[in-house]
Amino acid sequence: MTFAIELTGLHKIFGHGKKAIHAVNDLSLTIEAGQVYGFLGPNGAGKSTTIRMILGLSACTDGNIKLFGTPLSEAKDLLRQRVGALVEGANLYPHLTGRQNLEVMAKTSGVFDRQRIAEVIDIVDMKKQADYKAKNYSTGMKQRIGIAAALINNPDLVILDEPTNGLDPRGIQEIRLLIRQLADIHQKTILLSSHLLHEIEQVCDRVAIINNGRMIQEGTINDLLEGTSYLIVDAAPIEKAIAILQPHFALISEDSHLKIITSPDTAPQIVRMLTQANIDVYQVVTKKPSLEDYFLAATEKTL
Numbered sequence: 001m002t003f004a005i006e007l008t009g010l011h012k013i014f015g016h017g018k019k020a021i022h023a024v025n026d027l028s029l030t031i032e033a034g035q036v037y038g039f040l041g042p043n044g045a046g047k048s049t050t051i052r053m054i055l056g057l058s059a060c061t062d063g064n065i066k067l068f069g070t071p072l073s074e075a076k077d078l079l080r081q082r083v084g085a086l087v088e089g090a091n092l093y094p095h096l097t098g099r100q101n102l103e104v105m106a107k108t109s110g111v112f113d114r115q116r117i118a119e120v121i122d123i124v125d126m127k128k129q130a131d132y133k134a135k136n137y138s139t140g141m142k143q144r145i146g147i148a149a150a151l152i153n154n155p156d157l158v159i160l161d162e163p164t165n166g167l168d169p170r171g172i173q174e175i176r177l178l179i180r181q182l183a184d185i186h187q188k189t190i191l192l193s194s195h196l197l198h199e200i201e202q203v204c205d206r207v208a209i210i211n212n213g214r215m216i217q218e219g220t221i222n223d224l225l226e227g228t229s230y231l232i233v234d235a236a237p238i239e240k241a242i243a244i245l246q247p248h249f250a251l252i253s254e255d256s257h258l259k260i261i262t263s264p265d266t267a268p269q270i271v272r273m274l275t276q277a278n279i280d281v282y283q284v285v286t287k288k289p290s291l292e293d294y295f296l297a298a299t300e301k302t303l
């Protein structure tokens with residue numbers, strides 16, 4: 001299979017000697033065409049550095065990058081023709097309108113086409129505001145024009161580095177919908193970096209969690225969360241319940257209830273064990289951790 005992006009043993013070291021920063025450390029991943037792929041990590045994890053290397057804006061210290069099966073060193077034309085990106089936010093001329101900004105960007109990249117500019121304005125839903133000056137735009141509108149700019153060459157792969165930075169919840173939701181539409185309606189492959197877990201959870205097909213430049217986990221959201229569900233059991237007397245369950249389950253006692261790390265299927269068995277021992281069971285609730293719980297636990301382990 002040819003992947004849209006294939007990273008193998010990627011490293012980036014800034015500086016030398018004692019002051020060297022290993023920003024990206026042995027990173028390998030593949031992104032299939034048509035996927036929305038989330039690149040998730042706390043500030044300083046190495047997301048932007050990786051994206052800059054993929055776009056050829058920064059050289060890697062070691063490792064390989066392939067775009068659509070072509071090594072990056074031979075992919076100059078391919079980058080121009082098949083890849084669009086929004087990195088470090090949309091940098092617009094404030095005295096020009098959104099449309100004029102797009103025209104300038106299109107001319108600079110040698111792909112000026114008035115009709116295509118109208119199309120991308122339509123895709124990002126900026127028809128009404130395209131002829132207002134950029135200085136009057138909200139952050140969300142600026143980001144939309146930035147995404148429109150990334151789409152001008154009708155790329156197969158769109159790379160968006162923190163596209164919702166600085167947006168309010170409504171703006172975040174709008175960009176999220178737009179990203180999903182780019183994948184579902186316009187068939188783009190999308191690499192989306194973010195430190196906003198909720199955003200990634202809602203929009204991505206697959207996720208890589210990185211921290212300190214290293215990959216911690218990779219997979220679908222379901223893959224990552226599978227096997228991590230737990231039950232909350234309210235029972236009394238609690239000490240007796242602990243004595244009964246402890247030999248069989250991993251459990252944590254929290255105030256008046258027990259947190260039991262087990263699959264939801266075991267709930268009836270747990271209730272039976274407790275009631276047979278004359279323990280009153282008030283409630284049993286199944287909890288599935290959010291990606292946020294998972295992410296905090298996963299990144300904590302590696303700090």
Ligand SMILES: Nc1ncnc2c1ncn2[C@@H]1O[C@H](COP(=O)(O)OP(=O)(O)OP(=O)(O)O)[C@@H](O)[C@H]1O
Nearest residue numbers: 014021023041042043044045046047048049050195
């Ligand atoms: N040009 C540079 N020179 C030296 N160190 C750098 C440079 N660029 C990034 N770094 C360092 O590399 C590490 C990774 O930074 P990077 O910007 O890739 O992280 P990030 O995951 O994108 O985080 P953020 O969301 O804060 O941008 C950080 O420790 C950062 O300080």
